[in-house]
Amino acid sequence: AAGVIQSPRHLIKEKRETATLKCYPIPRHDTVYWYQQGPGQDPQFLISFYEKMQSDKGSIPDRFSAQQFSDYHSELNMSSLELGDSALYFCASSSDSEAFFGQGTRLTVV
Amino acid sequence: QKEVEQNSGPLSVPEGAIASLNCTYSDRGSQSFFWYRQYSGKSPELIMSIYSNGDKEDGRFTAQLNKASQYVSLLIRDSQPSDSATYLCAVNLFGGYNKLIFGAGTRLAVHP
Numbered sequence: 101a102a103g104v105i106q107s108p109r110h111l112i113k114e115k116r117e118t119a120t121l122k123c124y125p126i127p128r129h130d131t132v133y134w135y136q137q138g139p140g141q142d143p144q145f146l147i148s149f150y151e152k153m154q155s156d157k158g159s160i161p162d163r164f165s166a167q168q169f170s171d172y173h174s175e176l177n178m179s180s181l182e183l184g185d186s187a188l189y190f191c192a193s194s195s196d197s198e199a200f201f202g203q204g205t206r207l208t209v210v
Numbered sequence: 211q212k213e214v215e216q217n218s219g220p221l222s223v224p225e226g227a228i229a230s231l232n233c234t235y236s237d238r239g240s241q242s243f244f245w246y247r248q249y250s251g252k253s254p255e256l257i258m259s260i261y262s263n264g265d266k267e268d269g270r271f272t273a274q275l276n277k278a279s280q281y282v283s284l285l286i287r288d289s290q291p292s293d294s295a296t297y298l299c300a301v302n303l304f305g306g307y308n309k310l311i312f313g314a315g316t317r318l319a320v321h322p
Contacts, residue, residue: 133310142298142314143254156309190253192310197242197261197302199310201253 102126104193104202112208113181121176121205125193131155132174133192133199134166143190149174181209213237214301216313223320229286231316233299236280242302243275243282247295248315254298258284289320 105124113119125132131150135143145158149168160166163181168174178185186209192199216233223229231245242261246254260266260273260282272285282301286293299313 135312142312145309145311148309158309188251192254198244198256198259199300200256201246204253 104191104200106189106191106202106205108205109203110206110208112210114210115181115183117181117209119178119181119207121178121189121191121207123174123176123191123193123202125172125174125191126195126200129172129193129195129200131194131199132168132172133194134160134174134176135190135192137188137190137204139187146176178207183209185209212313213303213311214299214313216297216299216316218314219317219319221316221318223289223318225289225291225320225322227289227320229289229293229318229320231284231286231297231299231318233282233284233313234280235282235299235301237301237303238277238280240280240301240303243273244300244302244310245271245273245282245284246298246300246312247293248298249295254312286318289318291320291322294318294320 133148134146137143146160148156152168166176188204190204192201245258248254258273260275270287274283296315298315
Protein backbone atom coordinates (compact mmCIF):
# COMPACT_ATOMS: atom_id res chain seq x y z
CA ALA A 101 0.00 0.00 0.00
CA ALA A 102 1.15 3.52 -0.73
CA GLY A 103 2.56 5.40 2.23
CA VAL A 104 3.34 9.01 3.01
CA ILE A 105 6.40 10.11 1.07
CA GLN A 106 8.72 12.79 2.38
CA SER A 107 11.67 14.36 0.65
CA PRO A 108 14.46 14.84 1.13
CA ARG A 109 15.26 12.26 3.80
CA HIS A 110 18.27 14.20 4.99
CA LEU A 111 19.14 17.85 4.63
CA ILE A 112 22.09 19.87 5.85
CA LYS A 113 21.83 23.64 5.80
CA GLU A 114 23.83 26.50 7.21
CA LYS A 115 22.48 29.07 9.65
CA ARG A 116 20.31 31.73 8.03
CA GLU A 117 19.68 29.58 4.96
CA THR A 118 16.28 28.43 3.73
CA ALA A 119 14.97 24.88 3.53
CA THR A 120 11.94 23.37 1.81
CA LEU A 121 10.55 20.02 2.92
CA LYS A 122 8.04 18.15 0.80
CA CYS A 123 5.30 15.72 1.71
CA TYR A 124 3.19 13.53 -0.56
CA PRO A 125 0.21 12.13 1.37
CA ILE A 126 -1.40 8.76 0.92
CA PRO A 127 -3.74 8.94 -2.12
CA ARG A 128 -7.26 10.14 -1.25
CA HIS A 129 -6.17 11.43 2.15
CA ASP A 130 -7.52 14.94 2.63
CA THR A 131 -5.60 16.02 5.75
CA VAL A 132 -1.90 16.67 6.16
CA TYR A 133 -0.08 17.35 9.43
CA TRP A 134 3.46 18.60 10.02
CA TYR A 135 5.43 17.80 13.17
CA GLN A 136 8.86 18.67 14.53
CA GLN A 137 10.65 16.22 16.80
CA GLY A 138 13.83 17.16 18.59
CA PRO A 139 16.15 14.54 20.13
CA GLY A 140 14.42 12.75 23.00
CA GLN A 141 11.27 14.81 22.60
CA ASP A 142 7.72 14.05 21.54
CA PRO A 143 6.47 15.21 18.12
CA GLN A 144 5.43 18.85 18.33
CA PHE A 145 2.47 19.81 16.17
CA LEU A 146 3.30 22.58 13.73
CA ILE A 147 0.41 22.95 11.31
CA SER A 148 -2.31 21.00 9.50
CA PHE A 149 -4.25 21.29 6.28
CA TYR A 150 -7.65 19.94 5.32
CA GLU A 151 -8.65 19.95 1.67
CA LYS A 152 -5.82 22.35 0.82
CA MET A 153 -6.84 24.89 3.45
CA GLN A 154 -4.93 25.49 6.67
CA SER A 155 -7.06 23.97 9.41
CA ASP A 156 -5.02 24.37 12.57
CA LYS A 157 -1.76 25.81 13.79
CA GLY A 158 0.51 24.79 16.62
CA SER A 159 3.87 26.03 17.79
CA ILE A 160 5.13 26.96 14.35
CA PRO A 161 7.68 29.81 14.28
CA ASP A 162 6.91 32.82 12.12
CA ARG A 163 10.00 31.92 10.07
CA PHE A 164 8.18 28.78 8.91
CA SER A 165 5.34 28.62 6.46
CA ALA A 166 3.50 25.79 4.79
CA GLN A 167 0.95 25.18 2.12
CA GLN A 168 -0.94 22.36 0.48
CA PHE A 169 -1.18 22.30 -3.28
CA SER A 170 -3.93 21.26 -5.68
CA ASP A 171 -2.47 17.74 -5.94
CA TYR A 172 -2.59 17.54 -2.10
CA HIS A 173 1.16 17.48 -1.63
CA SER A 174 2.40 19.88 1.01
CA GLU A 175 5.58 21.87 1.51
CA LEU A 176 7.08 23.26 4.69
CA ASN A 177 9.27 26.29 4.06
CA MET A 178 11.76 27.26 6.72
CA SER A 179 13.72 30.51 6.47
CA SER A 180 16.51 32.11 8.51
CA LEU A 181 17.42 28.71 9.86
CA GLU A 182 18.77 28.49 13.37
CA LEU A 183 20.82 25.76 15.05
CA GLY A 184 17.76 24.94 17.17
CA ASP A 185 15.78 24.02 14.06
CA SER A 186 17.84 20.83 13.76
CA ALA A 187 15.31 18.06 14.22
CA LEU A 188 13.30 15.35 12.55
CA TYR A 189 10.37 16.74 10.61
CA PHE A 190 7.45 14.41 10.06
CA CYS A 191 4.49 14.71 7.80
CA ALA A 192 1.37 12.63 8.39
CA SER A 193 -1.82 12.23 6.41
CA SER A 194 -5.31 10.99 7.20
CA SER A 195 -8.69 10.51 5.55
CA ASP A 196 -10.73 10.25 8.73
CA SER A 197 -8.99 10.48 12.07
CA GLU A 198 -6.21 7.87 11.85
CA ALA A 199 -3.00 9.59 10.83
CA PHE A 200 -0.12 7.79 9.15
CA PHE A 201 3.38 9.15 9.19
CA GLY A 202 6.07 9.46 6.56
CA GLN A 203 9.65 8.47 7.22
CA GLY A 204 10.62 12.01 8.09
CA THR A 205 13.25 14.50 7.01
CA ARG A 206 16.27 14.90 9.22
CA LEU A 207 17.32 18.54 9.09
CA THR A 208 20.72 19.50 10.40
CA VAL A 209 21.58 23.17 10.66
CA VAL A 210 25.31 23.90 10.97
CA GLN B 211 -0.60 21.30 32.42
CA LYS B 212 0.22 19.54 29.18
CA GLU B 213 -2.72 18.56 27.01
CA VAL B 214 -1.63 14.92 26.92
CA GLU B 215 0.43 13.42 29.73
CA GLN B 216 2.33 10.17 30.01
CA ASN B 217 4.93 8.78 32.37
CA SER B 218 8.24 8.95 30.55
CA GLY B 219 9.48 5.68 32.02
CA PRO B 220 11.46 3.70 31.34
CA LEU B 221 9.00 0.93 32.02
CA SER B 222 10.89 -2.32 32.29
CA VAL B 223 9.06 -5.65 32.03
CA PRO B 224 10.29 -9.22 31.57
CA GLU B 225 9.61 -11.06 28.35
CA GLY B 226 6.16 -12.66 28.39
CA ALA B 227 4.73 -10.22 30.94
CA ILE B 228 1.97 -7.66 30.46
CA ALA B 229 3.11 -4.08 29.88
CA SER B 230 0.67 -1.38 30.95
CA LEU B 231 1.02 2.12 29.55
CA ASN B 232 -1.10 5.03 30.71
CA CYS B 233 -2.13 8.40 29.36
CA THR B 234 -4.32 11.25 30.59
CA TYR B 235 -5.64 14.16 28.59
CA SER B 236 -6.98 17.55 29.56
CA ASP B 237 -9.60 18.30 26.87
CA ARG B 238 -12.81 16.70 28.12
CA GLY B 239 -14.40 16.98 24.69
CA SER B 240 -11.72 14.92 22.90
CA GLN B 241 -13.17 12.19 20.72
CA SER B 242 -10.32 10.26 19.13
CA PHE B 243 -7.42 8.54 20.84
CA PHE B 244 -4.42 6.76 19.41
CA TRP B 245 -1.37 4.81 20.41
CA TYR B 246 1.76 5.01 18.30
CA ARG B 247 4.97 3.04 18.61
CA GLN B 248 8.21 4.76 17.74
CA TYR B 249 11.61 3.15 17.46
CA SER B 250 14.61 5.42 17.89
CA GLY B 251 15.15 7.60 14.82
CA LYS B 252 12.08 6.21 13.05
CA SER B 253 8.65 7.62 12.43
CA PRO B 254 5.66 6.94 14.71
CA GLU B 255 3.68 3.86 13.70
CA LEU B 256 -0.03 3.66 14.48
CA ILE B 257 -0.86 0.56 16.49
CA MET B 258 -4.28 1.28 18.03
CA SER B 259 -7.13 3.73 17.75
CA ILE B 260 -10.10 3.98 20.12
CA TYR B 261 -13.12 6.26 20.08
CA SER B 262 -15.62 4.97 22.65
CA ASN B 263 -15.44 3.98 26.30
CA GLY B 264 -14.34 0.47 27.06
CA ASP B 265 -11.78 -1.92 25.68
CA LYS B 266 -10.60 -2.56 22.15
CA GLU B 267 -8.43 -5.56 21.43
CA ASP B 268 -6.14 -6.21 18.46
CA GLY B 269 -3.86 -9.18 18.77
CA ARG B 270 -1.60 -8.71 21.79
CA PHE B 271 -2.69 -5.09 22.19
CA THR B 272 -5.68 -3.81 24.17
CA ALA B 273 -6.58 -0.16 24.37
CA GLN B 274 -8.82 1.04 27.17
CA LEU B 275 -10.68 4.36 27.25
CA ASN B 276 -12.45 6.05 30.13
CA LYS B 277 -13.72 9.44 29.02
CA ALA B 278 -15.16 10.31 32.45
CA SER B 279 -11.67 9.98 33.95
CA GLN B 280 -9.99 11.35 30.81
CA TYR B 281 -7.77 8.33 30.75
CA VAL B 282 -6.59 6.00 28.03
CA SER B 283 -4.30 3.02 28.43
CA LEU B 284 -2.53 0.41 26.34
CA LEU B 285 -1.89 -3.15 27.48
CA ILE B 286 0.64 -5.30 25.69
CA ARG B 287 0.29 -8.99 26.48
CA ASP B 288 3.11 -11.51 26.13
CA SER B 289 5.64 -8.69 25.76
CA GLN B 290 8.53 -9.38 23.43
CA PRO B 291 11.97 -7.73 23.23
CA SER B 292 10.89 -6.36 19.83
CA ASP B 293 8.19 -4.37 21.66
CA SER B 294 10.94 -2.27 23.24
CA ALA B 295 10.24 1.23 21.91
CA THR B 296 8.68 4.52 22.90
CA TYR B 297 4.88 4.46 22.98
CA LEU B 298 3.19 7.73 22.20
CA CYS B 299 -0.35 8.54 23.20
CA ALA B 300 -2.09 10.95 20.82
CA VAL B 301 -5.39 12.77 21.13
CA ASN B 302 -7.37 14.56 18.46
CA LEU B 303 -8.66 17.62 20.25
CA PHE B 304 -12.35 18.43 20.25
CA GLY B 305 -13.75 21.05 17.94
CA GLY B 306 -13.49 19.47 14.54
CA TYR B 307 -10.02 20.80 14.06
CA ASN B 308 -7.21 18.67 12.74
CA LYS B 309 -4.83 18.92 15.67
CA LEU B 310 -3.40 15.61 16.79
CA ILE B 311 -1.49 16.21 20.02
CA PHE B 312 1.08 13.80 21.39
CA GLY B 313 2.16 12.99 24.88
CA ALA B 314 5.85 12.84 25.74
CA GLY B 315 5.89 9.08 25.28
CA THR B 316 6.70 6.18 27.58
CA ARG B 317 9.86 4.23 26.91
CA LEU B 318 9.25 0.50 27.24
CA ALA B 319 12.08 -1.96 27.72
CA VAL B 320 11.29 -5.69 27.51
CA HIS B 321 14.15 -7.78 28.82
CA PRO B 322 14.67 -11.48 28.04
